[in-house]
Amino acid sequence: MTNSTAIQDRYPDRHANCYGCGPKNPHGLHLKSFVEGDEVVCRYTPPPEYTGGVPDAVYGGMIACLFDCHSAAAACAAVLSDDEIPPRFVTASLKVDYLKPTPMGVELKLFAKAVLVKERKVIVESRLVAAGEIRATAQVVMVRLAAQ
Amino acid sequence: MTNSTAIQDRYPDRHANCYGCGPKNPHGLHLKSFVEGDEVVCRYTPPPEYTGGVPDAVYGGMIACLFDCHSAAAACAAVLSDDEIPPRFVTASLKVDYLKPTPMGVELKLFAKAVLVKERKVIVESRLVAAGEIRATAQVVMVRLAAQ
Numbered sequence: 206m207t208n209s210t211a212i213q214d215r216y217p218d219r220h221a222n223c224y225g226c227g228p229k230n231p232h233g234l235h236l237k238s239f240v241e242g243d244e245v246v247c248r249y250t251p252p253p254e255y256t257g258g259v260p261d262a263v264y265g266g267m268i269a270c271l272f273d274c275h276s277a278a279a280a281c282a283a284v285l286s287d288d289e290i291p292p293r294f295v296t297a298s299l300k301v302d303y304l305k306p307t308p309m310g311v312e313l314k315l316f317a318k319a320v321l322v323k324e325r326k327v328i329v330e331s332r333l334v335a336a337g338e339i340r341a342t343a344q345v346v347m348v349r350l351a352a353q
Numbered sequence: 354m355t356n357s358t359a360i361q362d363r364y365p366d367r368h369a370n371c372y373g374c375g376p377k378n379p380h381g382l383h384l385k386s387f388v389e390g391d392e393v394v395c396r397y398t399p400p401p402e403y404t405g406g407v408p409d410a411v412y413g414g415m416i417a418c419l420f421d422c423h424s425a426a427a428a429c430a431a432v433l434s435d436d437e438i439p440p441r442f443v444t445a446s447l448k449v450d451y452l453k454p455t456p457m458g459v460e461l462k463l464f465a466k467a468v469l470v471k472e473r474k475v476i477v478e479s480r481l482v483a484a485g486e487i488r489a490t491a492q493v494v495m496v497r498l499a500a501q
Contacts, residue, residue: 219408220406220407222404222408223404223405223406223412224402224403224404224405224412224414224415225412225414227404227406230402230404231402232402233402254372254378254379254380254381255372256370256371256372256375256378257371257372257443258368258371258375258425258441258442258443258498259368259441259443259498260367260370264371264372264373264418265421265443265444265447266372266373266414266417266418266419266421266422267372267418269414269417269418269421269447269449270412270414270415270417270418271414273413273414273417274414277406293406293407294406295405295406295407295413295451296413296449296451297450297451298448298449298450298451299413299417299447299448299449299451300446300447300448300449301417301444301446301447301448302445302446303443303444303445303446303447350406350407
């Protein structure tokens, strides 16, 4: 399935204020995740101030932010039907493995897939690719908020 | 040991540009970590735009950023002697468990301790306390950069 609307752009207003991916947060990063085939994909180029402890590498905290928001979207996509208001997932645990430095100044691509889907819990595995190499991977446990 | 100088303020210039905790990054968060007794402590109140998927809770990505930078500082403190240029640690893996929502508008306190110290690797365990309750915990594996 491919969908040209970002998952985050389907969130209801009450769940659209996330700093990382909320369309209604005027100061946020506005991350967007799209279903592409059997994965969920996010493309993002961090602004130049997001350097890490090593000046030419992306800040590890920014990478954690990307995995956090993108995993919430992938969990949502895993359970969402076309005519439903998207359920909101929140993070129960986030594990990031930083395999090698992520270079600044290039587009980062995150690929995510739900590997376990239960009624209230979805586990998402992801990888971050930059300049043709996997730089980091993540496993994230997302929990579905009760309907409001 | 208690030290009134933040660990990050002792980083050499080439390692002082981190978005989260680099004193030389004009756009960054400027997180500060201090040795207090046998722990390393960071206090921070996120600006109001750092909301998460739930509007009255702190963004999970921001919490990951806090643990990331604070753990690097705690690893540094675990090996640092008073007259040495602080070694720089980078993150090999970051695991955050989000136990309950972290409220907006209050000071967050992070407490960190090195639980394993080897020549090139330090494992740091931390907790985030807000409004008197532990909201999240982290285990972070930090790797020491080779001397430059």
